[in-house]
Amino acid sequence: MDWQGKHVTVAGLGVSGVPAARVLHGLGALVTVVADGDDERSRTQAAELEALGITVRLGDGATLPESTELIVTAPGWKPDKPLFLAAAQAGVPLWGDVELAWRLRGLHGRTPAPWLAVTGTNGKTTTVRMLASILEAAGLRTAAVGNIGVSLLDAVLDEEPYDVLAVELSSYQLHWAPSVRAHSAAVLNLAPDHIDWHGSMEAYTADKGRVYEGNGVACVYNVADPATERLVREADVEEGCRAIGFTLATPGPSQLGVVDGILVDRAFVANRQKQAQELAEVGDIDPPAPHNVANALAAAALARAFGVKPAAVRDGLRAFRPDPHRIEHVADIASVTYIDDSKATNTHAAEASLAAYDPIVWIAGGLAKGATFDDLVSGAAKRLRGVVLMGADRELIREALARHAPEVPVVDLARTDTGAMSDAVREAAGLARPGDTVLLAPACASMDMFVNYNKRGEAFADAVRARAAESA
Structure with a gap:
């Protein structure tokens, strides 16, 4: 595409809108940024863009600027925005920042790096970072991009080309990225989330399934989650693309799985009916919780689809360290273990976290985002020593506990201020016995009390460390 003089509207500022506006302006486009907000952060970002000659309209995210030929949107903007409805009526195409990156990846004659893409309700970031670690262990120039790490636009435009990119894609990003065609992709799991944005579970699932469209080598699915396999069956892929399953059980042909504590591959071997290739040990994974082993298997499957040798899978998993607030060990106090999984912001993530420990004193609550908790509580009931509830929607969890x-x-x-976490840790310690785990796995979003899940996890860790200091 010839960008010189093209009128492009960028919808939204933030971590995706600002880079998109800068890149498009640098390509010669006439860029107008529109944003709903008009706060101090937005004004600071606007001033930086305006200094480059980019027009910014704060507090005016509903009006379609005149002469707009293309809209590039931040992924979080909902499809029913008046701006987008006006664009549809005017016949103006609409891309997300991921779609823009895909379209620019061969700019200036570069050889585009293949994308290994990961989506799912939970585990995306961990899996993508594991995958990048494996690819690096194989000697490849790579980066974890998308929702994390290096900006996807920066990666595709880097003067030094990458060999391959490990790409995390949310349902929002996939919704606005109709042209993306990955080398191989994985859907880790599917559970209700962001239904308010997508409108229904069916729409949410369909957007997740876009990650498989046009795959060239492998569509990786979760054997334990049949909905992910259905998405593979429904996808329009290139001829020869294979369906590859991952499972915590003994794998069948064309699957990766676990045998006697060993991660094994029966997909990318010469005779998958009779042969299996050892990749790594469960003990090589940090932490070796079941859902994290599943993440490792998905990452290994994508790496193997790209031709990575078994030793690099092992070395990459050994080198990987999880991000903070993802089943992170904080301390042991009086023979009680304290685990921070503040990233468990929905019931599916909390279910995986609760399955990893026994007995548990569970700290939960926050913004439910329309979730229900009966299945979560009934599944974990036998492992619960006690529960400490906090946050705006804690009553919903309390009612489920009363039933199950x-x-x-x-x-x-x-108490609903940020200092409530100290009370929660104190109460949890009072319920715990030696050998128990106090687990922060809220099953809810954090914004009722904290800026984000990171701040919630930090408050938990601070409260635990303060208690440890008192006990010393």
């Missing part, structure tokens, strides 16, 4: 675990002691904290 009435014998489990529950402490309901009415």
Whole structure:
């Protein structure tokens, strides 16, 4: 595309809108940025863009600027925005920042790096970072991009080309990226999330399934989640692309799985009916919780689809260290283990976290985002020593506990300021016995009390460390 003089509207500022505006301006486009907000952060970002000659309209995200030939949107903007409805009526195409990166990846004659893409309700970031670690162990120039790490636009435009990119894609990003065609892709799992944005579970699932469209080598799915395999069956892929499953059980042909504590590959071997290739040990994964082993298997499958040798899978998993607030060990106090999984912001993530420990004193609550908790509580009831509830929607969890675990002691904290976490840790410690795990896995978003899940996790860790210091 010839960008010189093309009128492009960028919808939204932030971590995707600002880079998109800069890149398009640098290509010669006439860029107008529109944003709903008009706060101090937005004004600072606007001033930086305006200094480059980019027009910015704050507090005016609904009006389609005149002469607009293309809209590039931040992924979080909902499809029913008046701006987008006006664009549809005017016949103006609409891309997300991921679509823009895909379209620019061969700019100036570069050889585009293949994309190994990962989506799913939970585990995306961990899996992509594991994959990048494996690819690096194989001697490849790579980066974890998309929702994390290096900006996807920066990666595709880097003067030194990458060999391959490990790309995390959210359902929002996939919705706005119709042209993306990955080398190979994985859907880790599917559970209700962001239904308010997509409108239905069916629409959410369909957007996740876009990651498989046009795959060239492998569509990786979760054997334990049949919905992911259905998406593979429904996808329009290149001839010869294979369906590759991952499982925590003994794998069948064309699957990766676990045998006697060993991660094994029965997909990328000469005779998958009779042969299996050892890749790594469960003990090579940090932490070796079941859902994290599943993440490692998905990462290994994508790496193997790209031709990575078994030794690099092992070395990459050994080198990987999880991000903070993802089943992170904080401390052991009086023979009680304290685990921070503040990133468990929905019921599916909390279910995986709760399955990794026994017995548990569970700290939960926050913004439910329309979730229900009966299945989560009934599945975990036998492992619960006690529960400490906090946050705006804690009543929903308390009601589920009354229905499915009435014998489990529950402490309901009415305090809703950030200092409530110290009370939660104190109450949890009072419920715990030696050998127990106090687990922060809120199953809810954090914004009722904290800026984000990171701040919530930091508050938990600070409270635990303060208690450890008192006990020393």
